[in-house]
Amino acid sequence: MKKANKVVLAYSGGLDTSIIVPWLKQNYGNPEVICYCANLGQADELTGLEEKAKASGASKCYVEDLREEFVRDFLxxxxxxxxxxxxxxLLGTSxxxxxxxxxxxEIALQEGADALAHGCTGKGNDQVRFEVTYMAFAPHMQAIVPWREWNIRSREDALDYAAEHNVPVTATLKSIYSRDRNIWHISHEGGVLEDPWNEPEEDMYTLSVSPENAPDKPEYVEVGFEQGVPVSVNRERLGPVALLNALNELGAKHGIGRIDLVENRLVGMKSHGVYETPGGTILRTAHQGLEQLxxxxxxxxxxxxxxHRYAELIYNGLWYTPLREALQAFFTSTQQNVTGEVRLKLYKGNAMLVGRKAAASLYNPDIASFTMGETYNQKDAEGFIKIFGLPVKVRALVDGK
Structure with missing residues (x-):
């Protein structure tokens, strides 16, 4: 039998992590199991989590509110x-x-644990994201990954195991979707989505109304930025969490942020998922609009x-790496003048950019206007075009044209 004395388990209270608690005790010499859950905006998923963990056999359960740090330092x-x-x-889970x-x-080091555990499957990306981060902060500690060891092969098996060991779970065979939720998004996998030909069922969606059922009247919203960081909604200055919550509510109301994607996982297979990212979609559109100026x-x-490379680093779990940090320094540098306001029209699943302004705008009406002005001499274009097109002209002469 493999052995561990004290294990800190990344715990969500869902089916997989709930049955891991008794499984660890059975298969690793009855260690003390401590559960850890980060509150990143899962809403009612956190209700009764500590009681559920202890009922499953854990000695204690940490539940920490990391929403502020998550939005400010990651999103x-x-x-x-x-x-x-x-x-x-938009990389909500990643x-x-x-x-x-x-x-x-950090909690494992604080508790004097000798092992870390998670409930990610051997088919997914999350196993990489967790374990690479473990290597960055607790490189000496063993990682226990039940999905790569046990004989449970399906959610049906997991439900049977839970029933056998009196583990309280909410998942059922009728509601078989695998979901991940935080303040940025919610993802849906499994069930009818395993066939990418199937249209997602409307009752699967959790955050947003369908565009068909969204209000028939558009709604306008203004988002303010300082150096590329959102700071206000409709000219009301808000903290990071309150701001994202406000935009989530608006976006969800208008059916914004739904995507259906067959993606390439790091481990080499394709997977089909549906994502809802209402506030994040609004912010991305607004931020791009301000960068245009x-x-x-x-x-x-x-x-x-x-x-594009930065997205791959995040998706592949390489947040705590020199390249990611170096790229972030570049992005931060580009944001020095990305300060201003953006106006969007929200309507039937669309966040449409309809206005933007910035003190450091590079848009010059005198130059861009169709009205002739003194700033730009159109005759200057002739010489520029001759030089710019010279390689094309030389190639044509060589080809005998």
Whole structure:
């Protein structure tokens, strides 16, 4: 039998992590199991969590409110970067895991534990995100991953195990979706989504109304930024958590932020998931609108290139790495003048950019206007075009055209 004396388990109170508590005791020499849950905005999922953990056999359960840190130090820096994975995914699950795993490792060191455990499957990305973070903060500690050891192969098996060991769980065979929720988004996997031809069932959605059932009248919202960080909604200055909650409520009301994605996992397979990110979608659209005014062409274009790599780092669990930190320094530098206000129209699943202004705007009406002005001499374009197109002209002459 494998052995551990004290294990700190990343605990959500869901089916998988609930049955891990008695499983650890059975298979690792009856260790003390301490559960840890980070409150990142799971709402009512946190209700009764400590009691449930102890009823499953844990000696104690930490539940910590990390929402402020999550939004301020993870979500807003990611927003500044413009990172998006595979054209659609706003990385809601990916960006949360490093914070959870870091704090879990810190508690394990504080408690004198000799092992860390999580409920991620051997097929998913989360196992990488947790364990790479463990390596960054507790490299000497063993990681116990039941899904890579036990003979449970399905949610049906897990439900049977829970019943056998009197573990209180809320999952049922009727509601078989696997979900992850935080203040940024909620994800849905499994069930009918395992066939990507199937349209998601409307009652699956948790945060947002369908665009069809959204209000028939559009609603306007103004978002204020300081150096690329959102600071106000409709000119009311709000803290990070309150601001995101306000935009989540608005976005959900208008059916904004739903995506359906077949994505490429790090482990080599494709998976089908549906995501709801109402407030995050509004913020991304607003932030891009302000950058249109305040970033020069070369910086904006290069930033888009680098954001693609940054998204991969987040998705692959490499938050605590030198490259991620170096890229963040670049993104922070680009945001010095990204200060101003953006106005959006919310309507039937769409967050439409309809206005933006910034003190450091690079948009010059005198130059851009169709009305002739003194600032721009149109005759200057002739020489520029001749030089710019010279390689094309030379190639044509060589080809005998």
């Amino acid at each position: 807003f820096p990611m927003l500044q970067s413009g990172a998006i994975y595979e054209r659609l995914y 960006v949360a895991r490093p914070l959870i795993a870091k704090r879990q490792a 305040t970033l020069d062409r070369e910086t904006m274009h290069y930033k888009d290139v680098v954001a």
